[in-house]
Amino acid sequence: MLCDDSSTVRSALARLLETDPGIRIVARVGDGAQALAALDRAAPPDRAQVVLLDLEMPVMDGMTALPLILQREPRPVVIVASALTQRGAGATMAALRAGASDYIPKPGASAGALADPHFRGELLAKVKGWARLGQKPAARPAVMPAPAARPSVPRVRTGLRAVVPTVVCIGSSTGGPQALAALIRRLPRQPAVPMLVVQHMPRGFTAMLAQHLDTLGGPPVSEAREGDVLEAGRIFVAPGDRHLLTRAEGEQVLLRLSEAPPENFCRPAVDPTLRSLVATFGHSVQAVILTGMGQDGLAGCQLVARAEGQVWAQDEASSVVWGMPGAVARAGLAAEQGTPESLGDALAKLCGRRA
The missing domain is CATH 3.40.50.180 (Methylesterase CheB, C-terminal domain)
Known part of the structure; x- marks a missing residue:
């Protein structure tokens, strides 16, 4: 789900995300209230696993919507879109403390900003990576070596040395x-x-x-x-x-x-x-x-x-x-x-x- 009050930004993000066949846009909404309504009415196949959430919007802003989105079941992953400013940085960290999983810099509407391969790579990686982690239980075992069944990974050294580094x-x-x-x-x-x-x-x-x-x-x-x-x-x-x-x-x-x-x-x-x-x-x-x-x-x-x-x-x-x-x-x-x-x-x- 794309939640941003700018239709230009929604369209730009959709174009980038839809270049990956593993990602499907299930909703595009303009404020937090619309995001909550869309989550509530969507049947499971069309319910968003990941919400890209702008923080500054009319009607209901992202910080107000964030905890309400995270109360929905199944719980979606929220990635906030942040302006590259001091104020945007502060809002981003507040969102992470409130339960957002990650952030992306809010893209400009210029062709150069949207064509940046680094931005596209980060966007796709975060959406797909957090979607994958969101489907797994939170609890995991303690320190463990890499599985021996993965042939591409050499056997790793295990066992902590009792030496305190500097x-x-x-x-x-x-x-x-x-x-x-x-x-x-x-x-x-x-x-x-x-x-x-x-x-x-x-x-x-x-x-x-x-x-x-x-x-x-x-x-x-x-x-x-x-x-x-x-x-x-x-x-x-x-x-x-x-x-x-x-x-x-x-x-x-x-x-x-x-x-x-x-x-x-x-x-x-x-x-x-x-x-x-x-x-x-x-x-x-x-x-x-x-x-x-x-x-x-x-x-x-x-x-x-x-x-x-x-x-x-x-x-x-x-x-x-x-x-x-x-x-x-x-x-x-x-x-x-x-x-x-x-x-x-x-x-x-x-x-x-x-x-």
């Missing part, structure tokens, strides 16, 4: 905000090591993401700033449109923000952060790669493994898109695979005690 880097993209929240909820308030988060997000959104993650009861979370001291017990989020790096100065390690060109079509990207961490800390780096399109993080994880650090990855069953973690797993680099929750529990066990 620093942890968590990389994520498509589906990442909810995966990060699930993982960080499981961490102690003051872990023995600092952690860096690199989430593919535009400028402005990462500050709101950090604020959102900071409310979950885990370690303090903030958006990284140039010159911040890398301190144990804190999580630093790479700011949008900047790579996050480290440099040693005396006995301290400081954070650096870089405007170097995008890598893997992303800035921030996971690979430059992992390169920098390996150069600074050597073998004592822990990398955790969560759901996301593409293979950002693969090259960095290869360096981590070569330096005898540890690499973990989200499993395929719980990933919205098993691109980034799948690339790491297929390369045989992932010592552990699991859900964000189980990886969070493992990190809490590993990093919750002092070195």
